[in-house]
Amino acid sequence: MSRPLRVLLGVTGGIAAYKSAEIVRRLRGRGHAVRCALTRSATSFVAPLTLEVLSGQAVLQEEYLEAAGSGVEVHIEAAAWAEVLCIAPATAHTLGRLALGLADDFLTTTALAFTGPVVTAPAMHSAMWSHPAVRENVETLRRRGVRFAGPIEGPLASGEVGMGRMADPEAIAAAVEAAVLPGPLTGRTVLVTAGPTFEPVDPVRFLGNRSSGKMGFALAAEAVRRGARVVLVAGPVHLGTPPGVERIDVRTALDMKAAVESVAPAADLVLMAAAVADFRPLHPAATKIKREHGVPFLELEANPDVLAGLRAVAPRAVLVGFAAETGDLGVHGPAKLERKKVDFLVANDVSRKDIAFDSDANEVTVFRRTGEPVFFPRQQKEALAGGLLDLFGGMLPS
Ligand code: PMT
Numbered sequence: 001m002s003r004p005l006r007v008l009l010g011v012t013g014g015i016a017a018y019k020s021a022e023i024v025r026r027l028r029g030r031g032h033a034v035r036c037a038l039t040r041s042a043t044s045f046v047a048p049l050t051l052e053v054l055s056g057q058a059v060l061q062e063e064y065l066e067a068a069g070s071g072v073e074v075h076i077e078a079a080a081w082a083e084v085l086c087i088a089p090a091t092a093h094t095l096g097r098l099a100l101g102l103a104d105d106f107l108t109t110t111a112l113a114f115t116g117p118v119v120t121a122p123a124m125h126s127a128m129w130s131h132p133a134v135r136e137n138v139e140t141l142r143r144r145g146v147r148f149a150g151p152i153e154g155p156l157a158s159g160e161v162g163m164g165r166m167a168d169p170e171a172i173a174a175a176v177e178a179a180v181l182p183g184p185l186t187g188r189t190v191l192v193t194a195g196p197t198f199e200p201v202d203p204v205r206f207l208g209n210r211s212s213g214k215m216g217f218a219l220a221a222e223a224v225r226r227g228a229r230v231v232l233v234a235g236p237v238h239l240g241t242p243p244g245v246e247r248i249d250v251r252t253a254l255d256m257k258a259a260v261e262s263v264a265p266a267a268d269l270v271l272m273a274a275a276v277a278d279f280r281p282l283h284p285a286a287t288k289i290k291r292e293h294g295v296p297f298l299e300l301e302a303n304p305d306v307l308a309g310l311r312a313v314a315p316r317a318v319l320v321g322f323a324a325e326t327g328d329l330g331v332h333g334p335a336k337l338e339r340k341k342v343d344f345l346v347a348n349d350v351s352r353k354d355i356a357f358d359s360d361a362n363e364v365t366v367f368r369r370t371g372e373p374v375f376f377p378r379q380q381k382e383a384l385a386g387g388l389l390d391l392f393g394g395m396l397p398s
Helices: 015-029 048-055 074-081 092-100 106-113 132-143 169-180 214-225 253-266 329-339 381-393
Strands: 006-011 033-038 084-090 118-122 152-155 161-165 189-194 229-234 245-249 269-272 279-281 300-302 318-325 344-349 361-368 374-380
Touching: 006 015, 006 048, 006 074, 006 106, 015 033, 015 048, 015 084, 015 169, 033 048, 033 074, 033 106, 074 106, 084 092, 084 106, 084 169, 092 106, 092 118, 092 132, 118 169, 132 253, 169 214, 189 214, 189 253, 214 229, 214 245, 214 269, 214 381, 229 253, 253 269, 269 381, 318 329, 318 381, 329 344, 329 361, 344 381, 361 381, 374 381
Parallel strands: 006 033, 006 084, 084 118, 189 229, 189 269, 229 245, 269 318, 318 344
Antiparallel strands: 152 161, 279 300, 344 361, 361 374
């Protein structure tokens, strides 16, 4: 944290609203000034007095819509005061209102009047989070540059476990800072892919690969630390979301293509560290393939090459491919740089046990359009992520 921020925390009506007290504590603990704005239903879940005491500032509620006698509307004043607007928890209803530009209460009127960065921390049942209406609203907001902290997978208010739990207060505080504080990548949007894809064979089997997601997650975490807005498209992996990163979970190559293409037009830098399956079963079986029926014949078809088609989708982005090779990096690297039409190609040797797949370390050679290849000796993936971002960041137009 390099300087104190003025944070307007919007709290909307969901059970996670009780955690807004902890968000205020985390933000204040980091030295930031916080004002809280509660929707009418939020006051059923958290007492305004709690937030008033923790923030040290009067809580903004519906009855303050007009400042008595001053002639200045409070929502305009609050929007002008704040450097960052954070809405946590953000209900499905509030996301819908933001996407539509509705202004039917203090918080949404303030959001319309606010011109700075907006961070939302959605919280809802997983069925609501995956509803097409919510998906569309989220995409609309993402396209407008609204940042998402979470949601994450975990226990829900219903007692079930699923996607929709609000991100941890610490992660939300980190996302608020990343939205405002300058770093070498401040103002940039970085799209990262990580992990494998799973291509279904039948309801219980799939074609996958050994990618753990560690390389991509390290890149995403480092890009956030450098101030970027980071969207991480993750295949099926067992890794927690780095604080401040917006995560989209996918399973198949086709899912990954759709997610990547929805974000890529807004990206300045695309880092494709995922190991995307080149082939998928042509006819995945609807029921489990039985051993008694003999060895099945598995016919495959090609998946689209997500990266090779990206130049048309994201013409202004610096494109970085990763290449999983089993030797001859010097031959395959430059060839892939051309074939995939990327600016950089990061080649690693996946036949080695001490690097690449599922290892905490990696060793890579980066091939580029201009200049000699750059060799990064074996090191932790976190450290390598820093070195790679130094190299790619230098290519971003000012
Ligand atoms: O996840 P970890 O365990 O940390 O391991 C890291 C890693 C070894 C997976 C990573 O460093 C890496 O090499 N990722 C790329 C793996 C890969 O798919 O390589 P490829 O040579 O098959 O593909 C080249 C590029 O095209 C990749 O950027 C890939 O994302 C992309 N691609 C591939 C196939 C496809 N259908 N669409 C794609 O976009």
